[in-house]
Amino acid sequence: xxxxxFSMGITFLFLSLIFxxxxxxxxxxxxxWAIVPVVVGTGIFSAIIFITLVLGMIFLFFSLSxxxxxxxxxxxxxxxxxxFPIVFGSSRxxxxxxxxxxxxxxxxxxxxx
Numbered sequence: 619x620x621x622x623x624f625s626m627g628i629t630f631l632f633l634s635l636i637f638x639x640x641x642x643x644x645x646x647x648x649x650x651w652a653i654v655p656v657v658v659g660t661g662i663f664s665a666i667i668f669i670t671l672v673l674g675m676i677f678l679f680f681s682l683s684x685x686x687x688x689x690x691x692x693x694x695x696x697x698x699x700x701x702f703p704i705v706f707g708s709s710r711x712x713x714x715x716x717x718x719x720x721x722x723x724x725x726x727x728x729x730x731x
Contacts, residue, residue, distance in 0.1 A: 623678070627673075627675070627677030627681055628674070628678070630671070630674030631670075631671065631675070632674075633670050633674075634667050634671040634674060637666060637667045638667055641659060641663055642657070646663045647659035647667075692707070692709055694707030694708065694713055694716035695707070696716045696717065705720060
């Protein structure tokens with residue numbers, strides 16, 4: 619793990635959380651509780667928050683990807699964009715685990731909606 623990328627990623631994520639808190643406090647952003655908490659805003663302040671959040675995620679991704687090449691680190695995940703699920707993973711097993719978790723979460727969402 620590259621410590622510089624990791625620390626920059628955590629810093630940008632923390633900075634975006636501070637910006638969100640200040641934006642809600644000052645009235646630039648509106649906090650909405652849907653199924654998950656959502657922050658709604660327009661203008662340059664919202665763009666700055668979005669940019670710092672994306673930079674934080676990019677730096678954290680790079681900190682994990684530049685680790686030792688000989689590790690048994692496996693990853694997997696699922697993204698749902700509209701009705702289309704995108705499942706990814708480093709191995710067949712992680713893809714299956716991600717798909718099973720996605721089905722469970724969708725079932726729980728339908729159950730409690």
